[in-house]
Amino acid sequence: xxxxxxxxxxxxxxxxxxxxxxxxxxxxxxxxxxxxxxxxxxxxxxxxxxxxxxxxxxxxxxxxxxxxxxxxxxxxxxxxxxxxxxxxxxxxxxxxxxxxxxxxxxxxxxxxxxxxxxxxxxxxxxxxxxxxxxxxxxxxxxxxxxxxxxxxxxxxxxxxxxxxxxxxxxxxxxxxxxxxxxxxxxxxxxxxxxxx
Amino acid sequence: xxxxxxxxxxxxxxxxxxxxxxxxxxxxxxxxxxxxxxxxxxxxxxxxxxxxxxxxxxxxxxxxxxxxxxxxxxxxxxxxxxxxxxxxxxxxxxxxxxxxxxxxxxxxxxxxxxxxxxxxxxxxxxxxxxxxxxxxxxxxxxxxxxxxxxxxxxxxxxxxxxxxxxxxxxxxxxxxxxxxxxxxxxxxxxxxxxxx
DNA sequence: AGCGTTAATTGATTTACATCAAGGCGCTGA
DNA sequence: TCAGCGCCTTGATGTAAATCAATTAACGCT
Numbered sequence: 234x235x236x237x238x239x240x241x242x243x244x245x246x247x248x249x250x251x252x253x254x255x256x257x258x259x260x261x262x263x264x265x266x267x268x269x270x271x272x273x274x275x276x277x278x279x280x281x282x283x284x285x286x287x288x289x290x291x292x293x294x295x296x297x298x299x300x301x302x303x304x305x306x307x308x309x310x311x312x313x314x315x316x317x318x319x320x321x322x323x324x325x326x327x328x329x330x331x332x333x334x335x336x337x338x339x340x341x342x343x344x345x346x347x348x349x350x351x352x353x354x355x356x357x358x359x360x361x362x363x364x365x366x367x368x369x370x371x372x373x374x375x376x377x378x379x380x381x382x383x384x385x386x387x388x389x390x391x392x393x394x395x396x397x398x399x400x401x402x403x404x405x406x407x408x409x410x411x412x413x414x415x416x417x418x419x420x421x422x423x424x425x426x427x428x429x
Numbered sequence: 430x431x432x433x434x435x436x437x438x439x440x441x442x443x444x445x446x447x448x449x450x451x452x453x454x455x456x457x458x459x460x461x462x463x464x465x466x467x468x469x470x471x472x473x474x475x476x477x478x479x480x481x482x483x484x485x486x487x488x489x490x491x492x493x494x495x496x497x498x499x500x501x502x503x504x505x506x507x508x509x510x511x512x513x514x515x516x517x518x519x520x521x522x523x524x525x526x527x528x529x530x531x532x533x534x535x536x537x538x539x540x541x542x543x544x545x546x547x548x549x550x551x552x553x554x555x556x557x558x559x560x561x562x563x564x565x566x567x568x569x570x571x572x573x574x575x576x577x578x579x580x581x582x583x584x585x586x587x588x589x590x591x592x593x594x595x596x597x598x599x600x601x602x603x604x605x606x607x608x609x610x611x612x613x614x615x616x617x618x619x620x621x622x623x624x625x
Numbered sequence: 626a627g628c629g630t631t632a633a634t635t636g637a638t639t640t641a642c643a644t645c646a647a648g649g650c651g652c653t654g655a
Numbered sequence: 656t657c658a659g660c661g662c663c664t665t666g667a668t669g670t671a672a673a674t675c676a677a678t679t680a681a682c683g684c685t
Contacts, residue, residue, distance in 0.1 A: 301573040315559050315563060363511050366512075369562065370511075373565065409573045410643085598633080606673090607672075608633070
């Protein structure tokens with residue numbers, strides 16, 4: 234769908250067809266094939282990214298060279314390194330396509346124009362930030378308190394559709410465990426469910 | 430200091446003396462003694478909290494009855510359950526005083542008035558949110574990739590002054606480890622440093 | 626001063642998960 | 656068609672941190 238972003242903003246930020254048309258010049262559309270990078274560690278993240286279709290992931294690499302997945306972004310999600318974007322620092326994460334992906338990229342100018350043309354965009358934007366914070370808090374809570382199995386169950390409950398689109402080792406990485414451990418967790422769950 | 434919030438806003442949000450005086454009616458000041466609760470799990474968080482002096486902590490309790498500290502808030506910090514505040518849900522966290530603490534509480538009305546009287550408040554507010562997100566991202570990254578020792582070292586590096594004001598078991602809880610483990614981590618570090 | 630309570634340490638043991646290593650299974654592509 | 660490569664699984668072993676338990680240290684309270 235070429236105009237998913239328009240639809241999304243009409244729905245969530247109550248932006249009219251006309252208002253969107255005025256903003257369109259401030260957008261950039263791009264396509265990425267699986268494996269291609271949207272952002273590389275060390276670069277400064279200069280724009281926000283909205284996924285129109287496909288699937289992206291962001292991840293960091295630790296000193297030992299291990300990847301840690303920070304976020305998945307399927308269609309209708311935003312992704313980007315806010316720290317880098319907002320404070321102009323080099324990014325500590327990579328953003329990479331998992332599926333063939335169409336994105337819309339935009340920067341602060343777009344946001345200002347949008348807020349100017351329709352004040353409800355400001356409300357929408359803050360809601361986005363607040364929601365992001367809530368989601369991050371929830372994840373920290375899980376990492377602090379839940380076992381590997383509980384975290385996996387929570388994942389499939391929350392992102393059910395993604396479990397079929399993402400290779401298992403990436404889910405393991407997101408959960409903070411090894412692929413081997415996730416495999417065993419799944420075996421255990423299968424065994425438990427059989428017994429019913 | 431009674432008017433720490435005024436100072437803070439003058440410094441960070443460029444709010445003048447006059448502007449602050451107009452906003453003051455929308456503020457509530459409160460004092461909490463050590464152990465007293467600012468917010469209880471299950472309540473809806475109806476205001477933002479700014480710490481003028483003292484120290485608060487927020488924590489959640491898991492199914493097993495264990496506490497997990499989400500945040501410390503010393504003077505000049507904000508704290509609150511944004512999820513609950515913004516989406517009107519019952520809070521999943523408790524906020525409690527560690528030291529005798531003076532706070533300022535305010536709600537959306539205050540923020541709107543502030544943005545109205547000085548637009549730079551909006552910029553400040555967004556910066557606050559962005560910064561919060563960055564901090565949460567960093568913590569997730571640490572929880573995913575670092576050992577107990579690395580997390581402790583990062584903590585004392587980042588919040589050096591707090592390490593002397595917070596009991597050790599609370600630091601352990603913040604780091605996601607047991608007090609016993611933190612005690613051993615510290616013993617190890619002491620041994621290592623001696624050898625130099 | 627002496628008591629109770631809570632915090633910190635230390636040791637012994639257990640456990641969840643990581644690591645290392647090997648094998649199978651399904652792609653894809655010359 | 657089958658060689659090669661990811662991905663997933665399984666088993667054996669290792670290890671960081673949890674748990675359990677006991678001791679000491681520090682703190683308010685009457």
